[in-house]
Amino acid sequence: MALRTIRISGDPVLTRKCREVKEMTPRLAELIDDMFETMYEENGVGLAAPQVGILKRICVIDTTGETPLVLINPVITEKDGEQTGDEGCLSLPGKAAPVTRPMHVVVEALDREMKPVRLEGEELLARAMCHEIDHLDGHMYTEFAVGPVHDVVYEEEEEEQEEEA
Ligand code: ZN
Numbered sequence: 265m266a267l268r269t270i271r272i273s274g275d276p277v278l279t280r281k282c283r284e285v286k287e288m289t290p291r292l293a294e295l296i297d298d299m300f301e302t303m304y305e306e307n308g309v310g311l312a313a314p315q316v317g318i319l320k321r322i323c324v325i326d327t328t329g330e331t332p333l334v335l336i337n338p339v340i341t342e343k344d345g346e347q348t349g350d351e352g353c354l355s356l357p358g359k360a361a362p363v364t365r366p367m368h369v370v371v372e373a374l375d376r377e378m379k380p381v382r383l384e385g386e387e388l389l390a391r392a393m394c395h396e397i398d399h400l401d402g403h404m405y406t407e408f409a410v411g412p413v414h415d416v417v418y419e420e421e422e423e424e425q426e427e428e429a
Pocket of ligand 1: 355399429
């Protein structure tokens with residue numbers, strides 16, 4: 265496993281639409297491992313392949329530190345409710361802005377064995393799923409912000425609670 269370089273907002277790779285994954289390969293399996301390692305290293309709760317420069321429909325999410333999820337070719341099939349709160353992104357370090365997202369989503373995707381899975385997300389997980397899937401279509405959360413993008417300074421003891429994705 266290895267850390268990958270996170271692309272920063274302004275990099276054109278973050279505005280491109282990603283391609284579907286047709287089959288798992290050793291190279292993609294390594295990419296997924298590297299994405300998890302990079303996400304945990306940066307205290308993120310999610311990371312999408314284009315954020316490390318790969319235009320494939322793959323995201324990794326872990327909102328608890330103990331529930332790693334791999335989403336390949338994910339599609340949101342149900343949305344309910346609404347939540348508005350600050351969101352951050354590893355591709356826009358030190359910034360956050362309020363975004364309105366569904367409170368509950370259902371996502372259909374493939375897991376790392378390319379088996380179909382149906383995942384439900386509430387609250388932060390629903391937010392992370394929407395945020396990461398947006399990356400696969402070339403969108404940053406700032407496009408959907410309902411308030412100003414502002415600076416965020418995390419205290420050392422709060423680092424575990426960062427919600428950058
Ligand atoms: Zn992001």
